[in-house]
Amino acid sequence: MEGLKSRALHHLSHTHKVLALPSLHHFYDHLLQCCTSLTTLKLIHSSLSTRGFLLHTPHFLARLIILYSKLGDLHSARTLFDHRHHHHHGHTQAPNSFLCNTMLRAYANAGRSYEAIDLYIYMQRMGVGVNNFTYPFVLKVCASELGAVFGEVVHGQVVRTGFGSDLFVEAALVDMYAKCGEIGDAHEVFDRMLIRDVVCWTAMITLYEQAERPLKALMLFRKMQEEGFLGDEITAISVASAVGQLGDGRMAISVHGYAVLNGFIGDVSVGNSIVGMYAKCGNVERARLVFDRMEERNGISWNSMLSGYTQNGRPTDALSLFNQMQASECDPNPVTALIMVSACSYLGSKHLGRKLHNFVISSKMDIDTTLRNAIMDMYMKCGDLDTAVEMFNNCELGERDVSSWNVLISGYGVHGHGKEALELFSRMQVEGVEPNDITFTSILSACSHAGLIDEGRKCFADMTKLSVRPEMKHYACMVDMLGRAGFLNEAFRLIKKIPSRPSDEVWGALLLACRIHGNTELGEIAANNLFQLEPEHTGYYVLMSNIYAASNKWKEVEMVRQNMKSRGLKKPAAFSVIEFGTEVHGFHTADQSSPYYREVYRKVESLAIEMKMVGYVPDLSCVLHDVEPEDKEHLLNYHSEKLAVAFGIMKMDQGMPIQVTKNLRVCSDCHWAFKFISSIYGRKIIVRDGNRFHHFQGGRCSCGDYW
DNA sequence: ATAGGGTTAG
Numbered sequence: 001m002e003g004l005k006s007r008a009l010h011h012l013s014h015t016h017k018v019l020a021l022p023s024l025h026h027f028y029d030h031l032l033q034c035c036t037s038l039t040t041l042k043l044i045h046s047s048l049s050t051r052g053f054l055l056h057t058p059h060f061l062a063r064l065i066i067l068y069s070k071l072g073d074l075h076s077a078r079t080l081f082d083h084r085h086h087h088h089h090g091h092t093q094a095p096n097s098f099l100c101n102t103m104l105r106a107y108a109n110a111g112r113s114y115e116a117i118d119l120y121i122y123m124q125r126m127g128v129g130v131n132n133f134t135y136p137f138v139l140k141v142c143a144s145e146l147g148a149v150f151g152e153v154v155h156g157q158v159v160r161t162g163f164g165s166d167l168f169v170e171a172a173l174v175d176m177y178a179k180c181g182e183i184g185d186a187h188e189v190f191d192r193m194l195i196r197d198v199v200c201w202t203a204m205i206t207l208y209e210q211a212e213r214p215l216k217a218l219m220l221f222r223k224m225q226e227e228g229f230l231g232d233e234i235t236a237i238s239v240a241s242a243v244g245q246l247g248d249g250r251m252a253i254s255v256h257g258y259a260v261l262n263g264f265i266g267d268v269s270v271g272n273s274i275v276g277m278y279a280k281c282g283n284v285e286r287a288r289l290v291f292d293r294m295e296e297r298n299g300i301s302w303n304s305m306l307s308g309y310t311q312n313g314r315p316t317d318a319l320s321l322f323n324q325m326q327a328s329e330c331d332p333n334p335v336t337a338l339i340m341v342s343a344c345s346y347l348g349s350k351h352l353g354r355k356l357h358n359f360v361i362s363s364k365m366d367i368d369t370t371l372r373n374a375i376m377d378m379y380m381k382c383g384d385l386d387t388a389v390e391m392f393n394n395c396e397l398g399e400r401d402v403s404s405w406n407v408l409i410s411g412y413g414v415h416g417h418g419k420e421a422l423e424l425f426s427r428m429q430v431e432g433v434e435p436n437d438i439t440f441t442s443i444l445s446a447c448s449h450a451g452l453i454d455e456g457r458k459c460f461a462d463m464t465k466l467s468v469r470p471e472m473k474h475y476a477c478m479v480d481m482l483g484r485a486g487f488l489n490e491a492f493r494l495i496k497k498i499p500s501r502p503s504d505e506v507w508g509a510l511l512l513a514c515r516i517h518g519n520t521e522l523g524e525i526a527a528n529n530l531f532q533l534e535p536e537h538t539g540y541y542v543l544m545s546n547i548y549a550a551s552n553k554w555k556e557v558e559m560v561r562q563n564m565k566s567r568g569l570k571k572p573a574a575f576s577v578i579e580f581g582t583e584v585h586g587f588h589t590a591d592q593s594s595p596y597y598r599e600v601y602r603k604v605e606s607l608a609i610e611m612k613m614v615g616y617v618p619d620l621s622c623v624l625h626d627v628e629p630e631d632k633e634h635l636l637n638y639h640s641e642k643l644a645v646a647f648g649i650m651k652m653d654q655g656m657p658i659q660v661t662k663n664l665r666v667c668s669d670c671h672w673a674f675k676f677i678s679s680i681y682g683r684k685i686i687v688r689d690g691n692r693f694h695h696f697q698g699g700r701c702s703c704g705d706y707w
Numbered sequence: 708a709t710a711g712g713g714t715t716a717g
Contacts, residue, residue: 058708059708062708063708066709098708101709101710102708105709105710131709132710133709133710134709134710135710136710136711137709137710139711140711167711168711169710169711170711171710171711171712172710172711172712173711174711175712178712199711199712200711200712202713203711203712204712206712206713233713234712234713234714235712235713236713237712237714238712238714240714241713241714268714269713269714270713272714272715273713273714273715274714275714275715276714276715299715300714300715301714301715302715303715303716304715305715306715307715307716310716333715334716335715335716336715338716338717339715339716342716370716371716373717374716374717403717
């Protein structure tokens with residue numbers, strides 16, 4: 001197509017007066033419209049130049065400037081612009097507003113703020129009329145780079161030059177203030193507008209959505225409709241995003257309906273954001289339905305669906321969709337890789353993770369620091385510390401940032417290697433890398449996992465010295481650390497000292513500590529706070545009922561269960577995964593879908609008997625249902641992590657460590673049992689749960705029984 | 708002859 005056009009063009013340049021002038025103009029217009037490469041553009045340029053169209057028809061000049069800038073050749077754009085006004089009739093002549101605006105647009109679109117502002121100042125100095133077309137470009141530059149201070153100056157100039165009530169300029173002002181985070185100023189401009197249209201309404205809705213105030217965004221959406229505006233595709237995208245933030249499944253359905261009824265759903269971007277919205281509301285099934293029905297899909301569609309599966313704890317679905325993606329027309333990009341790497345991290349599959357890493361390398365996609373860090377994190381979470389450390393050491397200078405250090409520190413942390421984490425922490429400071437808030441979360445939790453209380457206290461004290469203000473998550477780490485170590489009262493005192501209202505993570509850490517140490521009274525205090533703060537969070541109900549069950553308070557267990565039921569909450573399904581060669585085997589609790597299930601069930605029963613012979617007593621408090629003790633024992637045997645370990649014992653060679661990943665925290669009966677199994681069979685058992693790694697060997701666990 | 712609002716990861 002492109003070749004054909006340029007041949008036609010070549011022919012045309014050497015033919016004279018074949019076509020009448022209007023048709024010629026039309027023809028060039030068409031050529032420019034289809035032009036997608038610099039080579040073709042240069043051909044069209046020289047042809048237009050030969051015909052003298054550039055001197056007399058600013059229309060073409062403008063189009064060339066814009067196209068050059070779009071194709072990344074700003075230099076040629078500027079040369080054209082300069083050439084036009086310097087050599088006209090042999091002496092310098094100021095360019096007109098139209099051409100200046102065009103050049104300004106080229107700079108603004110290319111993100112060249114300083115050149116744009118230079119030109120804007122030049123226009124003012126040379127007396128080139130600044131008009132209503134000029135401001136949107138200038139304001140765009142303020143929004144993207146220069147900031148509100150400069151934006152305010154331009155705002156003043158807008159008012160002084162009398163464009164203060166131009167709809168387009170006002171919308172650009174709203175957007176500028178919004179992007180600079182000046183919500184109040186944006187709202188003020190918006191409120192003063194006499195005429196409003198869809199665009200500025202949408203700008204306001206987007207503003208609140210971006211500021212993570214979804215309710216306010218939705219309120220504005222309703223107000224917009226009340227004033228008779230229907231909205232369009234872009235409005236739908238912003239609204240979908242706001243509902244996604246809210247996580248409200250019912251609203252999601254009505255936004256979907258809104259998009260369908262108004263015919264917006266055919267738009268790929270709208271489809272993408274509806275997919276993302278459903279996924280964020282936890283409704284992956286509907287997300288997939290929308291995805292499957294999309295007429296057209298792009299890379300973002302696939303990424304949205306993939307991350308939807310990952311966010312909802314369904315990494316295996318993400319992996320199979322990823323295979324479908326590779327068979328489609330859309331190529332995986334670095335964002336895809338990032339999503340898939342995190343799916344592998346979640347799954348804890350070393351084999352799949354490595355395969356993905358190789359895929360990333362062989363596809364020659366750009367591996368930036370973010371992706372590299374995610375891959376290192378994946379290796380850490382899959383239990384392959386060596387590869388992660390090797391990647392870290394092989395980083396070139398520019399390829400390593402704070403997050404790289406953080407990944408390593410928190411990785412050592414979840415493996416219980418507190419000393420190594422502390423060493424890295426001081427090494428990064430020696431090397432002049434400034435720790436950030438996440439560094440402190442990582443180091444504090446590393447201290448917590450390793451039971452290094454004094455070191456943890458010292459790090460917490462150091463935070464203020466390094467001018468990192470303790471945030472809620474840091475308090476949560478401290479409560480976790482003190483609580484695990486049994487200093488429950490000190491933890492509770494710390495909570496009371498927090499300057500603002502303690503968050504759910506803080507109370508959650510205390511609740512967990514109460515479960516470990518069997519403290520019902522403090523546990524109830526924590527739980528009552530949690531049920532108010534996060535009434536929908538299933539994990540807290542489960543923890544509290546664990547505490548009650550451990551002290552045989554079955555009436556209370558039942559109460560918590562009823563409370564959950566009345567809220568429509570279900571205990572999330574436990575799921576454990578084990579790798580066997582290149583296969584990945586997943587087990588649910590009491591799973592009978594595995595082809596090996598009969599063998600595995602026999603094995604867990606016989607394991608129980610073997611363990612009992614050397615002193616194992618089932619910990620029945622791990623079963624929340626108030627059933628007969630024998631039934632409880634059976635239920636315990638069928639826990640997903642036990643099934644996976646039993647499978648490993650049966651199928652894997654003696655020398656191989658058995659590595660299992662569980663999505664939730666490992667139950668304390670399983671934890672106890674794995675100690676016995678590791679010693680009876682003389683095998684290494686590695687379990688990664690939702691919280692950390694447990695390395696079982698010779699009857700002991702690396703976590704020191706605090707987890 | 709020229710313009711303003713947008714989705715995916717962490």
